[in-house]
Amino acid sequence: MYHSIAATGNSLNVPIEQFEEEISYLKSHHYYFLSPHEAYAVLKTNKKPRKNIVWITLDDGYKNNFDALKNLYKNYHAKATVFDIINGQNGASFLSTYQLKHLKNSHIAIQNHTFHHMDLDKMTEQKQSSEMITGKDNLDTLLHQNTIAVAYPAGHYNQFTPRLAAKSGHKLAVTTNEGLAHKDTGLLSLNRVRVNKGISLEEFGQIIING
């Protein structure tokens, strides 16, 4: 899990040089880069397209993701998924509609990070559903797709959220709980591995394998 791809800011921000080194590391270690649909198939069937697999995700849809991702497939044959804050498309720091469409045409999946990016665990069930459905509907219309994955804002969710995510049309949901994604946690509350700024490639290789 990545967020902003930038040199400045907090530890969640990873500089583009680090990001590219990590993608290059995965490529040289023969990782297969999953799309959301492929991730779903792997989690559902336990059948992997290759021994080493990875699902690269970037949360929030920061504008700087565009430069990091627009040639990712061309340069590394790598796919990635942006979990986009749908209401963010009007903000200067976030990916524009044009950029989202461009990325989608460059093997970058755009999935749901809800409409407003508010903590779902503090909301009524109805409000949670509305945040997830409005996000999905907007993306489905904008990108002519069936959005299947949602990332819970700030990783916050409660006992109702996974069921509501499924009911609103999602097959996968990711949290910020640390660890490898596995169907035992439930497909609608998947773990992720956080990549922090400044970690070595050796550490990166370890967390990708061990969580």
Ligand SMILES: [Zn+2]
């Ligand atoms: Zn977020």
